[in-house]
Amino acid sequence: MSNFDRATDSPILAHGIQPYVVAHSSPPDELLTELAEETRRRFSEVSHMRIGAELGTLLTILTASTGTRRAIEIGTFTGYSSICIARGLPADGQLLCCDASEEWTSLARAYWTRSGLDDRIELRLGPAAATIAALPAEPTYGIAFVDADKTSYQAYFDLLVPRMRTGGLIVADNVLQGGNVLDETNQQANVQAIRAFNQAVTTDDRVQAVLLAVSDGLTIARKL
Numbered sequence: 001m002s003n004f005d006r007a008t009d010s011p012i013l014a015h016g017i018q019p020y021v022v023a024h025s026s027p028p029d030e031l032l033t034e035l036a037e038e039t040r041r042r043f044s045e046v047s048h049m050r051i052g053a054e055l056g057t058l059l060t061i062l063t064a065s066t067g068t069r070r071a072i073e074i075g076t077f078t079g080y081s082s083i084c085i086a087r088g089l090p091a092d093g094q095l096l097c098c099d100a101s102e103e104w105t106s107l108a109r110a111y112w113t114r115s116g117l118d119d120r121i122e123l124r125l126g127p128a129a130a131t132i133a134a135l136p137a138e139p140t141y142g143i144a145f146v147d148a149d150k151t152s153y154q155a156y157f158d159l160l161v162p163r164m165r166t167g168g169l170i171v172a173d174n175v176l177q178g179g180n181v182l183d184e185t186n187q188q189a190n191v192q193a194i195r196a197f198n199q200a201v202t203t204d205d206r207v208q209a210v211l212l213a214v215s216d217g218l219t220i221a222r223k224l
Helices: 017-023 030-042 053-065 080-087 102-115 128-133 150-163 177-182 189-202
Strands: 070-074 094-099 121-125 141-146 164-173 207-212 218-223
Touching (some): 030 053, 030 080, 030 102, 053 080, 053 141, 053 218, 080 141, 094 102, 141 150, 189 207, 189 218
Parallel strands (some): 070 094, 070 141, 094 121
Antiparallel strands (some): 164 218, 207 218
């Protein structure tokens, strides 16, 4: 869930590059376009939390390329990213979505049905950390997408690592915080938490990680 207006350029991808990136990526189909528009119309004040089209395409590619059969998402919002992940799963694949909002995810449910993917997606409402902790501590998941409250990223990561299969990917969004991670005078809770998370992942010997300047920053950590 990004912290900048998607109508403007990413603060990371300056000089008008962001529209070029989007224009030269596979475009979203009609259903995803409608979901983005309905999210903007119904939840205008928080619609910026929806991921961008280019990140959605990347999630589908990563899911399909890794042969993932079981995926988990932390932070579903109105369902854009979950549809992208589910589209990368095989017909018998499963995606577990964790979110705390019945209001936002009610729109997600409607679009899961429209997309024909509702049989691949399970939603569990409530605190995501508790949901993950209640899962068997077995290496089950091939993809995990983290896009929820930033102050809990480290907790989510530590809960997810033992539940990822070897070679599985944990993908964390918004790890550049609009570039604010570079400003040591910025002591906002989200920025401090993400700054600490980024450092911890860099030195975590359980994973191999790369931080990419995609959208508002994306970390991809592969479990070793």
